[in-house]
Amino acid sequence: MRIFKKTAAVILAIMMFMSLAGCGNNKAPVSNDSSDTGTDEKSKSIYVGFVQVGAESDWRMANTKSMQETFTEAKGYKFEMVDAQQKTDKQITAIRDFIQKDVDYIVLAPNTEAGWDTVLGEAKAAGIPVIIVDRMIQTNDNSLFTAWVGSNFKQEGYDAVTALENVLKSKGIPDTQEINIVTLQGTMGSSAQIGRTDGFAEKMAAHKNWKMLDKQSGDFTQEKGQEVMESFLKSYPDIDVVISENDNMSFGAVKAIKAAGKTCGPKGDITIVSFDAVHAAFEAMIAGDIDVDVECNPLHGPRVEKLIKALEAGESVDKIAYVDEDVFYAKDAASIIGKRAY
């Protein structure tokens, strides 16, 4: 009994240590030069405050890096970033902090869509323009923010149709042949899922020979994507194309297809069209598993800089600014992978 208590105490101590270590690693907010807030320097450089969601994915980290690399001191910017660790209240505090410091621009990547009216009203009253990136906010008062920069998910859906046309052409499949398509959808109701599904469906209508057999959600995860694909393969013995609304689900689909003894990719029977174009997807394209990948670009920095420059020059800017997004084919993957930032 006694020994048992002792071991339990040791175990508890280890657990506590582990959780402490966890705190230590996450706590420090990332900031480039928050130490000096001298006003005389401000007159020379443009002071940009960036409120980031967190560091939850490769995509997000590339997003952060893009901002940091764009707004450098050398280019005449004073850049400060707050990592909100995926907490909306931390983001609100950070915005108030930036208003206090009287920054020139606030760039906000909102964690949630709703609940921004009050704090953005304060920024507006202080005369600080707010640029929203990535996710959109829900508000009745559009004057609360100057512009929004993000992905056009519907356009990504359109691009996927064009990409599939090209892939089918390069595989030498005639227009008359019936093409059986299944879709692995993302988390239902997410803007990426809605935009990509609708965009694809809209442009797909022009192809009479394309047939959407089924759509099912794989929740943007590899395991669910694999499970749904296994089911698809059993329900439909003759699948020609898989549209997978993110890369992780594509990896799952590839595993399911191979396990069933079928082939996929540029040299295989089943064509896979994926979205996001993360690093691992490029590796999969090089390995010959995925045919084509529609990018979801996290490099918002240059676009935001363009907006800020226009505002500095006193020009009016568009309320909605989409980032440039590309489509990558498997044959080009090997030459591009080295240049990718994420």
Next chain:
Amino acid sequence: MKKSNIKSKHIINHPLFLPLVCLLLVLIVNLIQTPSFFKITIQNGVLYGFIIDIINRSSGLIIMAVGMTLVVASSGGTDISVGAVSALAGAVCVAVLGTGESYRMPYIISLLLPLIAGMVCGAFNGFLVSYMRVQPMVATLILFTAGRGIAQLITGSFILYVKPVQFQYLGSFLPNVPIPTPCFVATFVILITWLTLKYTSLNMFIQSVGINPKASHLVGLNSKMITFFTYVFCSVCAAGAGLISVSRTASIDANNVGLNVELDAILAVAIGGNSLSGGKFSLFGSVIGAITIQALTTTLYAMHVSADQLPLYKAIVVIIIVALQSPEPKRWYYMIKSGISSGRSAREAN
């Protein structure tokens, strides 16, 4: 006549009767809707079919449900940290092997270390529940939230991929074996647990602690130790399920491995006809419960229910299953039956 009546009554009163009926109901829907559902073929050298999918995919849940059953029986509470613990175990496993072209450490270590990590998590839960007398849900809530955090810390918040093909054997198929490996693992866990319970007094001990820990203590049982043990066992099971999941995808996504699976594990225990307030339990009931849940998911996929309506159908079926197993329908059944037989005897008398 009378003999068969007694026999049927015996079957109906068997604790596994209703869980089995529910599973059969789900499967019968398929017989009508998708006749090809029961077709099993050999494709690519392995068994292939919806039924195989169900057994394969439910293996992880079965393992978790076995552990959860003992926790529920001994403490009358649930361990809601199993999902997080499975993610943590998966993270440890991938961290051991690394993401290179070959393993960084021997494969066996990548199996043992995660299971030990699971043991530590279980010891933490068990200590809080049995020795500190914290409510099970509150005690396991700590790891429910912190477990994924620790897993993220281990993986550096990245999705990591394991490259060697052998790594996928545990979650898919061994070479030249047509049956999915997770089935063997699940069978192994069930057998070991069942044999241990059957050939030791543990079965009775757990039940008696679950029914009345104080009285059990007074008759000389170490109630706290027994509860503690069930939590350790449950977390080890969760870690095992995590290993299967990680091997299946050959990657660790600490945010998503075993997400919400604790609810499925608890549901499996409930569908298996076990009382969530502790005491008497049926291991095989929970196993059937776990298979039923997976059968339901696979059925809905096979019936091409659209993704936005899927949770609704699932909820409806679960409500029906749980309602069927509640005490009231049983009472109605006997009321109707006695009504019919009394009516018949009245008619016969006339």
